[in-house]
Amino acid sequence: MFRWWRGIWSRPGPESKGPTAEASYVVLDTELTGLDDRKDGIVSIGAVRMRGGRIAIGGTFHELVNPSAVLDGRSVVIHGIMPSQVEAKPPIDQVLMTFMGYVGSAVLVGHCLSVDLAFLNREARRLTGKPFRNPVVDTLSLYGWLRHRFPDTQAFTASLPGLSLFDLAHLFDVQVAEGHTALGDAYITAQLFQRFLPLLAEAGVRDLTGLLRVGDPERQAENFIGPGGQAHF
Amino acid sequence: MLIDDAVRFLSQIPPFQFLEGPTLREVAQSLTMEFYPKGTVILQQDGPVSESLRIIQKGVVKISIRPKGSGDEEVSDYRERGETFGLVSLMGGHQKTTIVAMQDTICYLLSRESLNDLMSSHPALTEYLLQFHLTKYVDMTSREIQGKSLLLGSSDRLLFTAKVGEICRSAATIVSPEATIREVAGRMAADRQSAALVAGPGGNPIGIVTDSDLRSKVVALGHSIEAPVSQIMSHPVVKADEHEACFEVVLRMLQGNIHHVAVTRGDSLCGVITNHDFMVLQGRSPLAFSEDIERQTTLEGLAPVSQKALTIIGALLREGARAANIIRIISELNDRIVRRVLEIAERELGPPPLPYCWLALGSEGRKEQTFRTDQDNALVYADPPPDLRKEAAEYFARFTAFMRNGLVSCGFEPCPANCMASNSEWCQPISIWRGYFTDWISAPTPKAVLNSQIFFDFRPLHGDESLAWDLREHLNRLIPDYPIFLGFLANMLVKNRPPIGFFGSVAVERSGEHKDGLNLKIKGVTPLVDIARMFSLEQGVRHSSTMERLEALRGGSTLIADLVDELEYAFEFISLLRIHHQYRQMEAGKPIDNFIHLESLSHLERQSLKNAFRLALRVQDQVMERYRSFII
Numbered sequence: 001m002f003r004w005w006r007g008i009w010s011r012p013g014p015e016s017k018g019p020t021a022e023a024s025y026v027v028l029d030t031e032l033t034g035l036d037d038r039k040d041g042i043v044s045i046g047a048v049r050m051r052g053g054r055i056a057i058g059g060t061f062h063e064l065v066n067p068s069a070v071l072d073g074r075s076v077v078i079h080g081i082m083p084s085q086v087e088a089k090p091p092i093d094q095v096l097m098t099f100m101g102y103v104g105s106a107v108l109v110g111h112c113l114s115v116d117l118a119f120l121n122r123e124a125r126r127l128t129g130k131p132f133r134n135p136v137v138d139t140l141s142l143y144g145w146l147r148h149r150f151p152d153t154q155a156f157t158a159s160l161p162g163l164s165l166f167d168l169a170h171l172f173d174v175q176v177a178e179g180h181t182a183l184g185d186a187y188i189t190a191q192l193f194q195r196f197l198p199l200l201a202e203a204g205v206r207d208l209t210g211l212l213r214v215g216d217p218e219r220q221a222e223n224f225i226g227p228g229g230q231a232h233f
Numbered sequence: 234m235l236i237d238d239a240v241r242f243l244s245q246i247p248p249f250q251f252l253e254g255p256t257l258r259e260v261a262q263s264l265t266m267e268f269y270p271k272g273t274v275i276l277q278q279d280g281p282v283s284e285s286l287r288i289i290q291k292g293v294v295k296i297s298i299r300p301k302g303s304g305d306e307e308v309s310d311y312r313e314r315g316e317t318f319g320l321v322s323l324m325g326g327h328q329k330t331t332i333v334a335m336q337d338t339i340c341y342l343l344s345r346e347s348l349n350d351l352m353s354s355h356p357a358l359t360e361y362l363l364q365f366h367l368t369k370y371v372d373m374t375s376r377e378i379q380g381k382s383l384l385l386g387s388s389d390r391l392l393f394t395a396k397v398g399e400i401c402r403s404a405a406t407i408v409s410p411e412a413t414i415r416e417v418a419g420r421m422a423a424d425r426q427s428a429a430l431v432a433g434p435g436g437n438p439i440g441i442v443t444d445s446d447l448r449s450k451v452v453a454l455g456h457s458i459e460a461p462v463s464q465i466m467s468h469p470v471v472k473a474d475e476h477e478a479c480f481e482v483v484l485r486m487l488q489g490n491i492h493h494v495a496v497t498r499g500d501s502l503c504g505v506i507t508n509h510d511f512m513v514l515q516g517r518s519p520l521a522f523s524e525d526i527e528r529q530t531t532l533e534g535l536a537p538v539s540q541k542a543l544t545i546i547g548a549l550l551r552e553g554a555r556a557a558n559i560i561r562i563i564s565e566l567n568d569r570i571v572r573r574v575l576e577i578a579e580r581e582l583g584p585p586p587l588p589y590c591w592l593a594l595g596s597e598g599r600k601e602q603t604f605r606t607d608q609d610n611a612l613v614y615a616d617p618p619p620d621l622r623k624e625a626a627e628y629f630a631r632f633t634a635f636m637r638n639g640l641v642s643c644g645f646e647p648c649p650a651n652c653m654a655s656n657s658e659w660c661q662p663i664s665i666w667r668g669y670f671t672d673w674i675s676a677p678t679p680k681a682v683l684n685s686q687i688f689f690d691f692r693p694l695h696g697d698e699s700l701a702w703d704l705r706e707h708l709n710r711l712i713p714d715y716p717i718f719l720g721f722l723a724n725m726l727v728k729n730r731p732p733i734g735f736f737g738s739v740a741v742e743r744s745g746e747h748k749d750g751l752n753l754k755i756k757g758v759t760p761l762v763d764i765a766r767m768f769s770l771e772q773g774v775r776h777s778s779t780m781e782r783l784e785a786l787r788g789g790s791t792l793i794a795d796l797v798d799e800l801e802y803a804f805e806f807i808s809l810l811r812i813h814h815q816y817r818q819m820e821a822g823k824p825i826d827n828f829i830h831l832e833s834l835s836h837l838e839r840q841s842l843k844n845a846f847r848l849a850l851r852v853q854d855q856v857m858e859r860y861r862s863f864i865i
Contacts, residue, residue: 053268
C-alpha cells in the first residue's frame with residue numbers, strides 16, 4: 001500500500017517525459033541571507049524561462065523579498081542588497097505564491113540546486129504544506145557527468161579553479177555581467193544549461209527521463225567520480 | 234538585464250537600430266535566444282522552414298546551396314554578428330539553403346508573429362530586410378559617418394557659421410490639414426518640393442508630409458489618396474529658429490533621423506530646410522580656394538597653394554559632405570591646378586605650333602581622384618603638315634617634360650607605369666591616336682584591354698577639345714564593329730569578384746589574400762567602374778565619370794538600366810569609405826593606401842559594403858550570362 005502511494009507521488013508529471021529539446025524549463029537562482037536553512041531566509045528569487053534550448057528574453061522573474069531573517073553584513077557584501085532596500089518589499093509568502101504560478105509544471109534547473117531548493121521547499125511547506133513537486137536538474141551534476149563523456153573537450157579537461165557558477169561560465173565562454181543578482185545568476189545558469197543540452201544529446205541524453213537521471217542534484221559527487229571510480233578534479 | 238542586453242545589442246545593428254526606444258524594447262521582450270555549437274546545422278536545405286528571423290549575436294554561419302542533381306555544395310554567403318538569416322524561407326515557405334554554424338554561435342530569434350507585426354508597422358524595416366534597394370540605408374550610413382565626423386569637432390568648421398535662416402528656401406509648400414493627399418502631392422510636384430508643411434489655423438506647423446511619407450504610407454500601403462493629409466503627416470514637426478546655426482540643426486536631423494526641419498521666425502513659418510540645402514551650402518566653400526589657384530602666375534607660387542588643397546578635404550569630411558561632392562571638389566581643384574600649370578608652360582615655352590588637347594586619363598579622367606594620385610595624362614595634337622612634323626614633336630616633347638616636372642612640384646607623383654604625356658608614345662598627333670584605338674579594339678590582347686581601361690576614360694582638360702571629341706567619336710564608331718572587344722572587357726570584369734567571403738570571419742583577414750585588409754579600390758571601386766565603363770562603351774556614352782555614365786545608362790536598354798540607383802549608392806558609399814580611410818591615414822601622418830580592416834567598420838558600414846559587393850556580384854553574374862560565349 002505504501003509503495004503504491006509512493007508510486008503516485010513520484011509518478012512522472014506532464015513535464016517528466018518527452019524530448020529535452022521541447023521541454024519547458026525554469027532556470028532559477030535565489031539569494032539568501034546565509035546557508036543555514038533553519039535560521040536564514042530568501043532575499044531574492046530570479047528565474048528565466050526556457051523552451052528546449054531557447055531562452056526567453058522577456059518574461060523573466062525577479063523579486064526582492066522582505067526576509068524574515070535579518071540581513072547580516074556578510075550577505076550584504078555578496079548581494080549588494082541593503083536591508084533598507086528589502087524592507088519595503090513584499091514578504092516571502094506573497095513572492096513565493098507568484099513564483100509557484102510562474103513555475104507551473106516546468107522542470108526546475110539551477111546550479112547547486114539543492115541549496116535553493118531547501119529554502120524554497122521550506123517556505124512552500126510552511127505556506128501550502130507541500131514542497132515543490134517539479135522535476136529538478138542541477139547544472140553541476142550535468143557538468144560532472146559530461147566531463148567523462150567529452151575527454152577531448154577543452155572545457156571539460158581544463159584544470160578547474162573551482163566549480164562555482166562563475167568558474168563554469170568562464171570555461172564555457174558565457175558572459176558574466178558585473179554585480180551579482182538572482183536574475184543575473186539564473187541567466188548565466190540558463191546559458192550554461194543551453195550549452196550542455198547539445199552535448200547531452202550528443203552523448204545520448206535526448207529525453208527528460210535521461211536528463212533527470214544525470215542531472216539529479218543528489219548525484220553531484222557520484223557524477224564527478226565517474227565510471228572508473230576515479231575523481232577527475 | 235536580459236532585455237537590456239538585447240536592447241543594447243539591437244540598438245547597434247541595422248535595421249533595428251532605427252526603431253524607436255519603446256518599439257525596440259517590445260521587440261527585445263519577444264525574443265528568444267539560442268546557442269549553436271560549431272558545426273550545428275541550423276537550417277537544412279529542403280528541410281523544415283524557418284519559423285523565426287535569426288539575428289546573430291555572436292559567431293559566424295555559412296549559407297550554402299546544393300544545386301539539384303549536383304553533389305557540390307556552393308557557399309553563397311557568410312553572415313556574422315549583427316546580421317540576420319532565415320527571412321527568405323520564413324516568407325517564401327521553402328528552405329532553399331543550408332545554414333551551418335562555423336563557430337559557436339548565439340542567435341536571437343524573432344518569431345514569425347513578432348516579425349509580421351514589426352514589418353507591417355515599420356515599412357522601412359521591411360524594405361531594409363528585403364533589401365530591394367540600397368537607397369535608404371546607404372543614406373543613413375553616410376549620415377552615420379557624417380555623425381562621427383561632426384562630433385569630432387574642429388576649429389576649421391568654416392561652413393557651419395551660417396544660420397539656417399540664411400540658407401532655407403522661403404517658398405515652402407504649406408497646406409491645411411483638410412487638404413487631400415492627392416492635392417498635397419500635386420502642390421509638392423508643382424512647387425518642386427520634397428516636403429509640404431501642414432499648418433494649423435494660426436499658421437503654426439502641426440505636421441509635415443514628405444516624399445517618403447507618400448511612398449511608405451500611401452503608395453506602399455494602398456492608402457486612399459482622397460483622405461485628408463492629416464492622416465499621413467508626421468508630427469510633431471521638428472522646428473528650428475531662423476537664428477540657429479546650421480550645425481545645430483544638422484545634428485538634430487542626424488539624431489532624429491529626419492530629412493526636413495521647419496524653420497520659424499517667431500511664431501510664423503519661414504520655410505523648410507533639407508539636408509540637400511546643407512549640401513548645396515557645402516559646395517561653395519572651396520571657391521575661395523580655387524580663386525587662390527587662379528591668382529598664381531608662376532610654378533613657385535602655385536606649388537604651395539596646390540599642396541594646401543588637401544586641407545580642404547579634411548574640412549569637407551568633417552562637415553559631412555557627400556562623397557560625390559568631395560570627389561567632385563577634389564577633381565575640380567586638381568583640374569584647375571593642372572590647367573594653371575599648362576598655362577604657365579605655354580607662356581614659358583612659347584605658343585604651341587599646332588592646336589593640342591591635354592587629356593586626363595584613368596581616375597583623373599573619370600573625375601574620381603580621392604587624395605592626390607599619380608599623374609595619368611596624355612596629349613593629342615592636330616595632324617601636322619609634313620614640314621612641321623619634326624618641330625611639333627620637339628615642341629611637345631619639351632612641353633610635356635615641363636608639365637611632368639611642374640606637376641610633380643605641385644604634389645602629383647609621376648605615374649610608375651609611365652602613363653604620361655611626357656612618354657613620347659602618349660604624345661602624338663590625332664591620326665596616330667586613332668590608330669592606337671583601332672589596334673586595341675580590333676586586336677584585344679590583354680595589354681590592349683588594360684590600356685583601354687586607362688585610356689578610354691579620357692577627358693579633355695585643356696586646349697582644343699574638338700580633338701578629344703573627335704577621338705571619342707572614332708572610338709564609339711569602332712566598338713559596334715568589334716563585339717569581341719566588349720567580350721574581352723566582360724571577361725576582365727567578371728574575373729574581379731568582390732570578396733564576399735571577406736565578411737565570413739575576421740580570421741580570413743589574418744592570412745592569405747586579405748592579410749593586409751581589403752583593397753577597397755581594387756575590390757570595391759574597380760568592379761563598379763568597370764561595369765559603368767563597359768556598358769557606356771557598348772552604348773556609345775560620351776561621359777567618362779562613373780556617376781555620369783550610370784546616369785546616362787538609366788532606363789536604357791542595358792541590363793543595368795534599372796539598377797542605376799543601387800549602383801550609384803554603392804559607388805557613393807564605397808568612395809566615402811575610402812576617402813574617410815585615407816583622410817584618417819593622412820591626418821595620422823601615415824602613407825595613404827586603400828586597405829581597410831573589418832574591425833574598423835561599424836555594423837552598418839559592413840552591411841552596406843557587403844550589399845555593394847552583392848550588387849556588383851549580381852551584375853557580374855548577369856554579364857557572364859550575357860557574354861557567355863566570350864568568357865574564358
